[in-house]
Amino acid sequence: MKAPLIVVGLVLALGPFALTSQSLVNFAMLTVVSAFLGQCWNIAGGFGGLTSFGHTIFFGTGAYTAAILQTRWGLNPWLALPAALVTGSLVGAAIGAAAFRAGLRGSYFALVTLAFAEVFRVLSNSLDFTRGGLGINIPLGMGAGNFQFADRRSTYAVALAFLVLATAAAAWLKRARFGARLAALRENEDAAAALGVNLVRTKTIALALSGGLTALGGVLYAQTYLYVDPAISFGVERSVEMLLVAMIGGAGTVWGPILGAIVLHIIADVSRSWIDTPGFAPMLYGVVLLVIIGLLPRGIIGIWERWRA
Amino acid sequence: MLEVSGLSKRFGGLQAVRDVALKVPPGSITALIGPNGAGKTTTFAMIAGFIRPDSGRVVLDGHDIAGRRPDQIAEAGMVRTFQITQPFAGLTVLENIRLGAFLRSADTSAATAAARAVGLRLGLGPFLDRPAAALTVAGRKRLEVARALATAPRMLLLDEVMAGLNPTEIQEIVAMIRAIRDGGVTVLLIEHIMQAVAALADDVYVLAEGALIAHGPPRAIAHDDRVIEAYLGRGAAAKLGAHA
Structure with missing residues (x-):
């Protein structure tokens, strides 16, 4: 039962290494990055x-961490990975501590994160430290030692490693006490709290x-496109895509975001070949989300669950 | 085991609970009864840390726990259930109980085994792998107790676990509470139904309009004029006396 799925997964994951078409590799890379970010949101x-x-707060924090470390302090970009892990966690812990201490949840928490993302965008747009609206150019210097890849397949490999890491974290949550506590406070x-779960601490750690x-995703973005600016880093579109990917695939499941990213990117690509109007893809995302919420509240993975039950 | 004194709470213009004091000896089943709106659930919520009291002490095993968070109180060994059952609806019955067991063990397989044992003991065996949302009212009440019990508490606070059950189910749950006490857990329970309490409690406190009006063994309480009046209205005791 499980073996064929694993084979399909491996073929999909390793296939792009054998591809020579840059556009296909690019498609695979974008899908994997999107799955990774969705998994992080998940x-x-x-x-x-x-x-x-407003999950793009963390993406943007990572992107700026990478850009600033190199351009201001001349550090090797690989160091941006652990640094972004730290800055992203700190920002998550700070927002979490503030919001959860105040007892914000559900749509109030959603609004607060949206507002925080906007604050980050405005700040990065006006501060000298982030070079304001100009954004930061990362000097070209291709080479694996410099975390800049000429071949998209290398970028894909890094993204795949990130996805494996985030999915391992999700699988751990599914099994461990911490994940059980998260699921419990999500439900009630x-x-x-009555059964001994420290709500503020558990939620803050999860957000961190x-x-x-x-934030790792932000570093990869910065190293791939060698440019970050406030809109790229803290624009609302990325936040929406992250939650969309998770919800379409199946929020709170280990494989949902991966499934969601694949489906969403295929839809986006196909629709682009039909209608090349800018803004058509986001509109289509909205329709897909409505259909999912209406028909499959547990996401695409819900079909599989229903079929198995 | 548990000693409450001077517990008060005001909500705006309403004095919900006034100067409540009660003592729960270790190994006992103590009941807190009273008509609707007497302040039972508010008292309970203050003891369990869900509502911060305006004043008063809640002493568990010699430590004043008034004003602590619910999770800290659970950690200290006292766990409550809810009158309106609060299952983790999207999780299975076993996962629900396991969350309680996770308080004492970080190991998933150990917690699962402990949760399974508690579930079997409380008669939830056939439902362990079903979603909690699929349980009947009686099943949900049992699940409330099972989850609390899985935290290995020394003291259990049961909020109207018999409300909404039929007589057979009440008998079953009375036997279950006795077995829990015999297993070494001290019990403080809130009930609206006096008959159920009479069969179960060693000691009864009666709350009306936020204040304690009587305290004693169940037999004496059932004949206390103040209690009868609190439940049935002013003058009821005299009328009943005249008929007798």
Whole structure:
């Protein structure tokens, strides 16, 4: 039962290394990055019900961490990975501590994260430290030692490694006490507290974990496109895509975000070949989300669950 | 085991609970009864840390725990259930119980085994792998107790576990609570139904309009004029006396 799925998964994951078409490799890379970011959102939003609408805060934090470390202090970009893990977690912990201490949840938490993302965008747009609206150019210097790859397949490999890492974290949540506590407080906060779950601490750690991982995605972006600016880093579109990928696939499940990313990117690509109007893809995303919420509240993975039950 | 004194809570213009004091000896089943709106659930919520009391002490095993968070109180060995059952609806019955077991063990397989044992003991065996949302009212009440019990508490606070059950189910749950006490857990329970309490409690406190009006063994309480009036209205005791 499981063996064929594993084979399909391996073929899909390793296939792009054998491809020579740059556009196909690019498609695979974007899909994997999107799956990774969705999985990061899923860790807080899916497992813990911390439905963030501003997860790009962490992505942008990671991107700026990478850009600033190199351009201001001349550090090797590989160091940006551990650094972004730290900055992303810290930002997550700070926002979590503030929001959860105040007892914000559900749509209030969603609004607060949306507002924080906007604050980050405005700040990065006006501060000298982030070079304001000009953004930061990362000097070209191709080479693996410099974390800049001429071949998209190398970028794909890094993204795949990130996806494996985030999915391993999700699988761990599914099994471990921490994940059980997250799921419990998602379902019912009072009951979880009565049974000994420290709500503020558990939620804050979840957001910090999710934030730290998400920031890795920002580093990869910065190293791939060699440019970051406020809109790229803290624009609302990326936040929406992250939660969309998780919810379409199945929030709170280990494989949902991966499935969601594949489906969403195929839809986006196909639709682009039909209608090349800018803004058509996001509109289509909205339709897909409505259909999913209406027909499959547990996401695409819900079909599989229903079929198995 | 548990000693409450001077517990008060005001909500705006309403004095919900006034100067409540009660003592729960170790190994006992103590009941807190009273008509609707008497302040039972508020008292309970203050003891369990869900509502911060305006004043008063809640002493568990010699430590004042008033004002602590619910999770800290659970950690200290006292766990409550909810009158309106609060299952983790999307999780299975076993996962629900396991969350309680996770308080004492970080190991998933150990916690699962402990949760399974508690579930079997409380008669939830056939439902362990079903979603909690699929349970009947009686099943949900059992699940409330099972989850709390899985935290290996020394003291259990049961909030109207018999409300909404039929007589057979009440008998079953009375036997279950006795077995829990015999297993070494001290029990404080809130009930609205006096008959159920009479069969179960060693000691009864009666709350009306936020204040304690009577305290004693169940037999004496059932004949206390103040209690009868609190439940049936002013003058009821005299009328009943005249008929007798």
